[in-house]
Amino acid sequence: MLNQSYDEIAHLQVAGFGDNMGDLHEFYITEDDTALVAIYHPIPWDLTSMGGIEDGWLMDSSFQELDIETGDLIFEWNATDHVGVNETYVSLAPDDDFGRSAELAWDWFHINSVMKDENGDYIISGRTMSCVYKISGEDGHIIWRLHGKRSDFEFESSDAEFHFQHDARWLNEKQTRMTVWDNGDPQADVSVSRGLLLDIDQDARTASLVQDFTNENRTFGEFMGSVQAIDASNETTNFMLGFGSEPYFAEVDRDDNVLLSVQLAQSDVTSYRIYKQQWQGKPSTDPDMFWNGSHVYLSWNGATDVETWEVYTGANETSDMNSWTRIASARRTGFETTIDIADVDNMDTYVRGKALNSDGDELGRTKVSGDGEPNQRSSTDDDGEESGGDESGAASMADGRTAGMYFSVLLVVGSVLI
DSSP states (O other): OBOTTOOBOOOOOOSSSOTTOEEEEEEEEOTTSEEEEEEEEEEEEOOGGGTSOSSEEEEEEEEEEEETTTOOEEEEEEGGGTSOGGGOSOOOOTTOSTTSSSTTOBOOSOEEEEEEOTTSOEEEEEGGGTEEEEEOTTTOOEEEEESSTTOSSEESSGGGOOSSOEEEEEOSTTSOEEEEEEOOOTTSSSOOOEEEEEEEETTTTEEEEEEEEOOTTOOOOOSOOEEEETTTTOTTOOEEEEOTTSSEEEEEOTTOOEEEEEEOOSSSOOOSOOEEOOOOOOOSSOOEEEEOSSEEEEEOTTOOOOOEEEEEEESOTTSOGGGOEEEEEEEOOSSEEEEEOTTOSSOOSEEEEEEEOTTSOEEEEOOOEETTBTTOOOSBOTTSOBOOOSSSSSEEOTTSOEEEOOOSSOOEETTEEO
């Protein structure tokens, strides 16, 4: 877990499964400040009933609830303890390599979301089961199945049904509204991925579609994806849609009118989930700058409050900022801002940049670049202590210019978190 300066404030490890068994499919913070994490782990399994080998391997899906402060295990659930493998929609061919080794264990369940409700029970999504399960927080038994081969619910229309879904969430404490990302049936004549808003009657065991949401292209994202009610307490809230394996996300209103449509890349870019929320990033690192003699390139990875960049020149790289002269300024333009200083007459030996917020307050300064060595960093910082050089900061091309943002966990686009 990271704070708003992107410093690690907690490091969680799943209990009892070894060092590397935590999985990317879920990390959810509950109202009790505990964490829900998904776990995939191979186990020996007789697969003959499913067309596999007797000495086969199954990829079990589990989840744990952990105390964030201590790392102690609070609750654990394993799919194989409660669900039959014959409920899956994934076939296993006799000549299939899957199921023949621990490395290629058969992924029959594929847990991809977990949420804890107000009563201490859980809802989980099993993708390859096309089913959402409500799990007892007392003993782990299945309270009900929503969709799948053994559904306990009657769907009032086929439009309310989902296939190979992700991201199942309750929207209210009464547990009458749920959102689900329906990836769509890849075997259908026309496949479209949708966000679903469902009415769930747990007493009558009925499910009905309130509204479905998609983008203008009616994109089919075969795997991954998400739907977020931006303000779940508001009946007229907008929704964020993430199309997973396809490089798109969208914001739509309650009636499925598209308000924002974004394509992240041409291809080969995926996003597991998309969120829109307030985020104020205050990196503990310094801003980055590159100066090639005529242009200054400024960026600050993860900083959200930068409104304006200023460029200063000075004769002494270690001098106080009062002796530096401001030579240019510009409003921030995306991740990297370029400022032309080719025609500045009063240039001195060194250049540095300063980041300001909307009130004109200083947020941070770059290190110093010296004349003749455009990417040089100062050997000392303002306190006279040694600086670590240019080993940190944004990724760079061969010429030293910022190449862009490369995040494995978080990409901030405005207030949208990817």
